[in-house]
Amino acid sequence: MELRLYDTLSREKRTFVPLDPNNVRMYVCGPTVYDFAHIGNARPVIVFDVLFRLLRHLYGEAHVKYVRNITDVDDKINDRAARDFPGLPLNEAIRKVTEETGRQFHADVDALGALRPSVEPRATEHIAEMREIIERLVKGGFAYVAEDHVLFSPQAMNAANSSLPRYGALSNRSLDEMVAGARVDIAPYKKGNTDFVLWKPSKSGEPSWPSPAGITAEGRPGWHIECSAMAWKHLGEHFDVHGGGIDLVFPHHENEVAQSCCAFHRERMANYWMHNGFLQVESEKMSKSLGNFITIHELLKDWPGEVLRLNMLKTHYRSPIDWTMKSLEESAKTLDDWYRVAADVEPGKPAASVVEPLLDDLNTSLAIAALHSLRGSNVHALAGSLGLLGFLSESAAQWEGRKQQASGVDAKEVERLIAERTAARSRKDFGESDRIRDVLVAMGVAIKDSKEGTTWEVVR
Ligand code: AMP
Numbered sequence: 141m142e143l144r145l146y147d148t149l150s151r152e153k154r155t156f157v158p159l160d161p162n163n164v165r166m167y168v169c170g171p172t173v174y175d176f177a178h179i180g181n182a183r184p185v186i187v188f189d190v191l192f193r194l195l196r197h198l199y200g201e202a203h204v205k206y207v208r209n210i211t212d213v214d215d216k217i218n219d220r221a222a223r224d225f226p227g228l229p230l231n232e233a234i235r236k237v238t239e240e241t242g243r244q245f246h247a248d249v250d251a252l253g254a255l256r257p258s259v260e261p262r263a264t265e266h267i268a269e270m271r272e273i274i275e276r277l278v279k280g281g282f283a284y285v286a287e288d289h290v291l292f293s294p295q296a297m298n299a300a301n302s303s304l305p306r307y308g309a310l311s312n313r314s315l316d317e318m319v320a321g322a323r324v325d326i327a328p329y330k331k332g333n334t335d336f337v338l339w340k341p342s343k344s345g346e347p348s349w350p351s352p353a354g355i356t357a358e359g360r361p362g363w364h365i366e367c368s369a370m371a372w373k374h375l376g377e378h379f380d381v382h383g384g385g386i387d388l389v390f391p392h393h394e395n396e397v398a399q400s401c402c403a404f405h406r407e408r409m410a411n412y413w414m415h416n417g418f419l420q421v422e423s424e425k426m427s428k429s430l431g432n433f434i435t436i437h438e439l440l441k442d443w444p445g446e447v448l449r450l451n452m453l454k455t456h457y458r459s460p461i462d463w464t465m466k467s468l469e470e471s472a473k474t475l476d477d478w479y480r481v482a483a484d485v486e487p488g489k490p491a492a493s494v495v496e497p498l499l500d501d502l503n504t505s506l507a508i509a510a511l512h513s514l515r516g517s518n519v520h521a522l523a524g525s526l527g528l529l530g531f532l533s534e535s536a537a538q539w540e541g542r543k544q545q546a547s548g549v550d551a552k553e554v555e556r557l558i559a560e561r562t563a564a565r566s567r568k569d570f571g572e573s574d575r576i577r578d579v580l581v582a583m584g585v586a587i588k589d590s591k592e593g594t595t596w597e598v599v600r
């Protein structure tokens with residue numbers, strides 16, 4: 141069976157045909173590093189990790205290149221640096237903020253079972269490529285210099301008599317309507333009200349680099365140009381998949397397409413544009429003011445990363461997801477069970493019943509239903525399929541041990557109580573054995589008696 145992916149640009153599922161099966165290329169917009177990532181940010185990380193794993197499964201590990209950038213130049217970073225390190229020169233403070241946040245991001249996404257991308261470029265290391273694209277855009281008549289800014293003109297792009305895509309095609313908007321609906325109080329240096337910034341002057345003390353297009357003052361890049369530059373450097377002018385959350389379709393991805401296609405005279409930047417739906421928490425939009433803003437870091441204190449991963453993948457990536465405590469508890473139970481039956485068996489080949497739904501635009505909810513069926517029929521295939529999806533990174537004993545640690549249960553004490561209870565039962569002192577069972581239950585430990593003896597587990 142072939143892989144089919146939903147493409148936001150053509151608004152349909154299409155068979156995936158890589159430009160080069162020996163070098164399948166995917167770009168996903170990464171984090172702006174100024175604060176802990178929230179659980180919504182984990183969605184593209186997990187979803188595109190599944191796609192990365194599936195592509196490696198289909199084309200071979202050495203034949204897939206996954207690029208996810210780190211945005212380390214941004215106003216939010218500057219503000220955070222000034223707030224957190226008021227005594228330091230701004231550039232030093234910025235380095236502290238981006239290094240620390242980048243480290244936290246890695247710790248979080250590693251715990252979620254996400255493979256590291258092949259390349260994680262940083263925006264500040266690609267200023268030369270950004271300048272080069274900007275120069276090309278100015279020379280081609282798509283961008284202009286005004287008051288030390290460089291601006292891109294969507295109207296110039298759509299007026300060009302060429303095989304360029306139409307500005308607005310990705311987000312299904314009409315430029316005329318955007319022009320009519322745009323704010324009137326636009327910055328005075330903009331010729332058109334939909335023109336967007338490629339480069340701008342830096343304020344004093346802010347990070348700055350030599351400017352392109354003959355501007356003498358130093359400056360810094362706009363956000364959209366960063367991704368065009370990093371994708372170009374690492375994947376070339378035209379590549380296979382570009383992904384991110386649905387909120388990035390406009391303006392970020394629309395502008396990326398505009399910049400890259402106009403600079404390289406291409407009809408396309410990526411062949412498949414993929415966007416994950418939004419995550420909300422207990423039926424409400426996540427926001428700092430509502431107090432329901434949860435970071436991955438906080439959740440990882442209560443739940444193993446694989447529980448968060450499973451909970452995310454139960455919903456198809458294009459649907460909105462409602463993140464609830466109830467669903468998390470169910471995901472935890474499911475994983476406890478899978479660890480018990482499948483973590484220590486020899487993994488078999490991933491089952492066709494799991495791979496096929498994944499080939500149909502990453503239908504992880506159907507794939508998970510198939511995992512439940514495999515549990516009763518083929519634990520080796522269950523183990524192999526869970527491995528493909530990024531689960532079972534630990535042994536059953538490690539998993540159980542971590543749970544006990546998290547719940548504060550002292551395993552030695554549990555074993556001692558169970559031995560006491562066994563002794564009580566053998567002298568037929570059932571009052572005492574029931575009392576000990578109640579003590580264990582109060583500790584959050586459930587026991588099970590069988591011919592082989594008594595086993596126990598921590599119940600959440
Ligand atoms: P940002 O740091 O806001 O640029 O977001 C990083 C990535 O997370 C982007 O791909 C966003 O689309 C995605 N994202 C942000 N918030 C959510 C959310 N609530 N649900 C799903 N994806 C999100």
Ligand code: ZN
Nearest residue numbers: 169170367392
């Ligand atoms: Zn981007």
